Amino acid sequence: MSNLDPGLRDEIIGAIPNLRAFAISLSGSVDKADDLVQETLLRAFANISSFHPGTNLSAWLFTILRNLFRSEYRKRRREVPDPDGAFAATLTTSPDQNSHLDFEDFRTALEKLPPDQREALVLVGASGFSYEEAAEICKCAVGTIKSRVNRARNRLGELLALDSAEDLAPEKPMSVSLSAPERF
């Protein structure tokens, strides 16, 4: 593994922002996420010969990162995720009050999902991978990814609907429509 092809290096650099976002969603902590990304880059460089040029570099890097996270996660089970939420800590923009509240609710709900479902949802819904690519990254069947994504969405929907119903406060007149018709 001598010098890296500059094109490949640029591609790796280009993938870093996405790797970080994925890592934060997995680990629940920015610091942890950046360590994961660093370890991923080290692994990638050490094993660059096993990458086949022309194939999906991004998926390859995501796979390394996920495997690293998994093996570590197994080791130390649950290491107290950032109580304030990792994504909140990274917020660079400050959305207006209302959507900020929404955002909080969403973040909390996302953290309640089982890791399998969360990673599938993020890969497909945010990272922009196809179901097939996500299945490859997670080493499972395409159908499994689909069902995880569906369950993640349904579960989030339930959690958020609950939230909206709870604070169906005067603040958010628009959410009045959320009082489900079946109730009445």
Next chain:
Amino acid sequence: MSGRDKMTTEDENEGRATGGDAMAAIPPRAPSSVLDGDIQAKIGQHLRAMYDDVVRQGVPNRFLDLLAQLDQPPAAGSKKPGGGAGT
């Protein structure tokens, strides 16, 4: 309230290569209510907003430094001159 719970069993097949056919077993989302659609749209938006917010931060310097370091030919340029024999 729909039969969505069926999907739980499907996950049990994990790894058993069912190929793309497994998706046929997933019932289409019931168009039960507008509410459902609204929330689903919101979920998608929030998810991407959260993710993109991190992506927009670009590449932190620590990684650029790391890559520059990794990309150096191992010891090819050799160390500083004069590091040789002691006094």
